[in-house]
Amino acid sequence: MRDEARDLLALIPTLLAVADTEHITEASDLLGIPQPTVSRQIARASKILGVEIVERRGRGIALTTAGRILMPYLHRVAVDLEAGLDAMSKHDATARGRISISFQNTLGEDIVPALIKQFRGEHPAVTFELDQGARARCLDRLDDAAADLAFVSLSTEHTATNSFQLYDERLVLVVPADHPLAGARSVDLADTAEENYVAMGHGFGMRSICDELWSGAGIAPEIAFEGQDIHTLRGLVGAGLGISILPRMRSHGRETVEVRIADPAARRRIGMVWSTRQHASQVEAFRSMVIRNGRGLVVR
Numbered sequence: 001m002r003d004e005a006r007d008l009l010a011l012i013p014t015l016l017a018v019a020d021t022e023h024i025t026e027a028s029d030l031l032g033i034p035q036p037t038v039s040r041q042i043a044r045a046s047k048i049l050g051v052e053i054v055e056r057r058g059r060g061i062a063l064t065t066a067g068r069i070l071m072p073y074l075h076r077v078a079v080d081l082e083a084g085l086d087a088m089s090k091h092d093a094t095a096r097g098r099i100s101i102s103f104q105n106t107l108g109e110d111i112v113p114a115l116i117k118q119f120r121g122e123h124p125a126v127t128f129e130l131d132q133g134a135r136a137r138c139l140d141r142l143d144d145a146a147a148d149l150a151f152v153s154l155s156t157e158h159t160a161t162n163s164f165q166l167y168d169e170r171l172v173l174v175v176p177a178d179h180p181l182a183g184a185r186s187v188d189l190a191d192t193a194e195e196n197y198v199a200m201g202h203g204f205g206m207r208s209i210c211d212e213l214w215s216g217a218g219i220a221p222e223i224a225f226e227g228q229d230i231h232t233l234r235g236l237v238g239a240g241l242g243i244s245i246l247p248r249m250r251s252h253g254r255e256t257v258e259v260r261i262a263d264p265a266a267r268r269r270i271g272m273v274w275s276t277r278q279h280a281s282q283v284e285a286f287r288s289m290v291i292r293n294g295r296g297l298v299v300r
Contacts, residue, residue: 004048004049007048008045008048008049011041011044011045011048012074012077012078013031013078014027014031014033014038014041014042014045015041015042015045015053015070015071015074016071016074016075016078017030017031017038018038018042018054018061019063019067019071022057022060022061022062022063023060023061024038024039024061042054049066049070051064051066052064052066052067053066053067053070054067097126097127097280097281097282097283098126098127098128098129098282099126099127099128099129099148099149099282099283099286100128100129100130100131100146100147100148100149101116101128101129101130101131101147101148101149101150101151102130102131102132102133102137102138102141102142102146102147102149102150102151102152103130103131103132103138103150103151103152104132104133104134104135104138104151104152104153104204104205105132105133105134105204105228105229105230106206106230106247107151107152107270108132110298111151111166111270111298112130112151114297114298115286115289115290115294115297116128118289118293118297119285119286119289122289123282123285126282126286131146131147134201134203134204134205134228135152135153135203135204135205135208136203136204137203138150138151138152139152139273142273142274142275143275145275145277148274148279148280148283149272149273149274149283149286149287150272150273150274151166151270151271151272151273152205152270152271152273153205153206153208153209153268153269153270154269154270154271154273155208158271158273162273162274162275162276163271163272163273163274164271164272164287164290164291164294165269165270165271166270166271166272166290166294166295166298167269167270167295167298168267168268168269168270169247169248169267169268169270170247170248170260170261170266170267171209171213171245171246171247171248171261171266171267171268172245172246172247172248172258172259172260172261172266173187173189173192173243173244173245173258173259173260173261174233174234174237174243174244174245174246174256174257174258174259175237175243175256175257175259176237176238176239176240176243176255176256176257177238177254177255177256177257179243179257181243181259182257182259184259185259185260186259186260186261186262187259187260187261187262188217188262188263189213189214189216189217189219189261189262189263189266190217190218190219192217192219192221192243193217193219193220193221194221195221195222195242195243196221196222196223196224196241196242196243197210197221197222197223197224197242197243197244197245198223198224198225198226198227198233198236198237198241198242198243198244199223199225199226199227199233199244199245200226200227200228200230200233201226201227201228202226204228205268206230206245206246206247206268207226209245209268210245212265213245213261213263213265213266216263216265217263224241224242225241225242230246230247233246234246234249234256235255237255237256238253238255238256239255245261245266247268272287272290272291272294274287
């Protein structure tokens, strides 16, 4: 850096104020420093540059030709510095901060942890506030601004403007191993009208999907038990309490059998949902990471 440039850096605010006001007193008021200080700094700048940058004009002052040439460059320095400070502040907020996430119970075993682990690899200082529960609770927390993002089963209200689908999965009919349907290649849900079901309680995403599937099949089955955990339902099916509609499980015990459901609507879409309100930078960074890398992190 040239000596003149280095010596001029501290004087830039005064020079810009004088150029803007074309008056020593007004520049002094704008900067909050005494008038003599402003005058001395202008004189010092002229000495550094070897040329006058202001001249008297009536009761005020005006930029000389040299001053008019110099000022746009000094203004650019100030603007670039402000932009640098903004970028630093944004990075600091992204690097630290807190992200509040709500997620359905079934997504807490592998999906949400995998996404958080990936993000914390690049943002180790970010903290997470996590809330696990029914789908309705997750969406309510999102609407109430208690959560920044929600990971739930998606419905028709969720589009590309407010959600991102991570994957979809086939739902199956889970029956006891000794059930008459255990050997079937597929089943029409209408044929299960007389069966007892074990199902998730109302407010859970799986229950909403089941209600839609039963309605589409024209049945209203008897619900023997309403639970809050898919693994519990599978265990109760194995105990002979009833049958259930559940996501496929890669590894399950010998007590239950998964049978394909003929209805192509027997699927659920899993994804991330957000509100339209403005989000903090660390939330935007996490959302962008999920959209960019999320599907590759989810193994189905």
